[in-house]
Amino acid sequence: MQIADLGDVQLHYRIDGDPDGAPLVFANSLGTDLRVWDAVVERLPAGLKVIRYDKRGHGLSSCPPAPYSMGALVRDAERLLDHLQVRDCVFIGLSIGGMIAQGLAVKRLDMVRALVLSNTAAKIGTAEMWQDRVKAVTEQGIEPLADNVMERWFARDFRATPELQLWRNMLVQQSRAGYAGCCAAIAGTDFYTPTSGLRLPCLGFAGAEDGATPPDLVRETVDLIPGSQFHLIRRAGHIPCVEQPDEYADRLTQFLKETGHID
Numbered sequence: 114m115q116i117a118d119l120g121d122v123q124l125h126y127r128i129d130g131d132p133d134g135a136p137l138v139f140a141n142s143l144g145t146d147l148r149v150w151d152a153v154v155e156r157l158p159a160g161l162k163v164i165r166y167d168k169r170g171h172g173l174s175s176c177p178p179a180p181y182s183m184g185a186l187v188r189d190a191e192r193l194l195d196h197l198q199v200r201d202c203v204f205i206g207l208s209i210g211g212m213i214a215q216g217l218a219v220k221r222l223d224m225v226r227a228l229v230l231s232n233t234a235a236k237i238g239t240a241e242m243w244q245d246r247v248k249a250v251t252e253q254g255i256e257p258l259a260d261n262v263m264e265r266w267f268a269r270d271f272r273a274t275p276e277l278q279l280w281r282n283m284l285v286q287q288s289r290a291g292y293a294g295c296c297a298a299i300a301g302t303d304f305y306t307p308t309s310g311l312r313l314p315c316l317g318f319a320g321a322e323d324g325a326t327p328p329d330l331v332r333e334t335v336d337l338i339p340g341s342q343f344h345l346i347r348r349a350g351h352i353p354c355v356e357q358p359d360e361y362a363d364r365l366t367q368f369l370k371e372t373g374h375i376d
C-alpha cells in the first residue's frame with residue numbers, strides 16, 4: 114500500500130508492472146476507486162509502469178472538507194506525478210478522471226504525451242444537476258442514489274449479474290463528503306476551450322449504453338483534439354473497463370503501440 118503525502122491531502126496509489134517501464138496513469142470516475150481498473154491492468158502487456166491512484170475523497174485517500182474544485186483535482190494529479198517523477202505518461206481518465214486528464218494535459222504537457230478520454234467530456238451535465246446531487250448526497254448519503262447510478266454505470270445484461278452488487282458496494286462505501294466534493298468540481302467544469310487547444314495523440318472510449326456520458330457527447334469532446342481516435346464499446350455503459358476489459362485492454366494496447374509508448 115503506497116501513500117503520497119501532499120500536505121493538504123494524502124493520496125493512495127498503486128504501481129504495477131515494470132518500475133522502469135513506460136508510464137501509464139489511470140484516474141477513476143466519481144464513486145469508484147482504483148480497483149475499477151483491475152481487470153484491464155491484468156490484461157496489459159509487460160514493460161509498462163502502471164500507476165493508479167484514488168482521487169481525494171475516494172478509496173483510501175484522505176478526504177479534505179468539500180467542496181472541491183477541478184483545479185484542486187488536477188493539481189493533486191500533478192503533485193502526485195511530480196512526487197513519482199513521472200514524465201511523458203499516457204494518462205487514462207474515466208469520467209471525472211477524464212476531466213482531470215484534460216486539465217492536466219493543458220497544464221503540464223511535459224507530463225502527458227497522450228490522452229485516453231474514457232466515458233468523459235469537456236463538460237458533463239449541467240451545473241444545476243450537479244448541485245442538486247451535492248444537496249441530495251449531503252443530506253441523505255449515497256445509498257438512495259445508488260440504483261439510478263447503477264443504471265448509468267452498467268448495461269442491462271451486466272446489471273443482471275451478481276457482480277453488480279460488488280460495484281454497488283464500492284459506490285455506497287465512498288465518503289459522502291468526498292463524493293459531494295467531486296460533484297461540485299464537475300459542476301464548475303467546462304473544458305471546451307482549453308481542450309480545443311490540445312495537440313497530442315488522443316483515444317476516446319464510449320459505451321453504447323452509457324447513461325452519463327453518451328457516445329455522441331464523448332465523440333464531441335475527443336473531436337476537439339485534431340487526429341483523435343474514437344472507439345465505441347457496444348455492450349457497455351459508463352464503466353466499460355469493468356464490463357468489457359478484453360476489448361478495452363486490446364484497444365488501449367493498440368493505441369500504446371501506435372503512439373510508440375510500447376513496441
Ligand SMILES: O=C(O)CC1=CCC(=O)O1
Nearest residue numbers: 142143208209262265325
Ligand atoms: O452519474 C454518474 O454517477 C456517473 C458519473 C458522472 C461523472 C463521473 O465521474 O461519473
